[in-house]
Amino acid sequence: MTNVNLSETAPTQFQDIGGVSLAYRHFGKEGAPPVVCLQHFTGTMNNFDPIHTKRLAQDRPLILVDYRGVGRSGGEMPDSMPAIAADIIAFVKALGLKEIDLFGFSIGGMVAQQVVLDAPELVRRILLAGTGPSGGEGMQEFSPEVLEIVNRPNSTQQERSLDLFFSKSPTSYAAGKAWLKRIAARKLDREPEAKPQVAEAQLVALAKWGAIPATDRYGDLKKIKQRTLVVNGRNDIMVPTINSYILQQHLPDARLILYPDSGHGSHFQFSEEFAEEAARFFAAA
Template sequence: MNNWNPIHTNRLAEDRTVILVDYRGVGRSGGETPDSIAGMAADIITFIGALGFDTVDLFGFSIGGMVAQQIALDAPALVRRIILTGTGPAGGEGMRAFSHQVQEIVARPDSTDTERILELFFAPSDASQAAGKAWISRITARQTDREPLAKSQVAEAMLVALAEWGEIADDRYGTLNGITQPTLVVNGKDDIMVPTINSYILQQHLPDARLVIYPDSGHGAHFQFHSEFAELAAGFLAAE
């Protein structure tokens, strides 16, 4: 939860109830994180049911966007509209494993967490890097009551889940036809975490999807263009 951009959540909360939830085993959520997207989706469906909601809008970033797709497939009546940022479909391009570029950045021994996240989420330009630093300042401004760091089990489970999600099935992208809810797909021009081509694939195969690609940006494009994206998301969710 610490990494949700307060500009986004605060803007959306002007018009609607916003609920942030960590997966099982993440933050203050107990138990162990499931090692499949389907398992994470099942947990969120159960969570929504426990809250007593009949329908919800979903906003998923990166792996959260994969979970949102699975929720829409497994519980279609529960979902009204979907926002997918920095994510891709099951069996997408380059999604079974991170690229050598990403793996090198993550494993680099002489860099800090901040340096790695800036390189992974933002473009190398001065403007994009400055926007990344501003985002980090926003999400670290609250120093009290922060969520505990994720355990190693979380990363291990998510890597297994991502590898399974990236497997190419015989009917590649066929399941996307089953996600009929209006969907907003957003990404940066050069996402090295979930290659941007996957955003185009989502838009092409989802029956009712629109696509926004931001310039000079990457995986964290919606963080970089925070105000513009916040208004876009609010307007999209406000539609009937």
């Protein structure tokens, strides 16, 4: 592999899934199951960390994909995780893929869990970052702290991302600013920001996912037999960190990494270390 970061140059392509086209980028070393990467709340392909994608692409293909209605994908964003997962499953099958790995961040991690539940034969391994199980702790709605940041007047998306994804320490904030610089490095063929409909639909999907069932609260996790790596920061204010522990305790074959002095975007803060952990996880026999 060259030192060219393909996340900055790989062209955006489009795949039809029954009358709607999903925007995606496909790059990396062929020969292994591709890692399909699923993004966070209102996030697009632009938001994936180039340090992660460059490292993983040395070993295997990567597929970054935007949900229906996000970026340049057609249609409107669905308002449930099963509907979003159905699109991803249709997308994977339309590409002719028989086996994939999944890397889901935040909402992407919830979609990844649903994909595995609905099409277990497609998925080999799962990496879940900054996410939680259906019916998890504090997941029915955002906390007052998060809502204050999201609705803060006269703030930019970048400023809100820093406060939502990183801790308040100077070290964490500096790492957040470095991440923002990295994801802005791609200058051409960038995805447009998500439309208001995306946030509205994803909030409904989150509320449904976070609803606590009357019985067998984490029963679905026992059905996910694939090896899983769960990653989060010490204090995730968006998807409370306790949910990462719950995932590790209830998934049959899960490992857990919690990074210090960090939050929802811990894998961005510890980008090099995480990239190596992710590469080892996907490469291990």
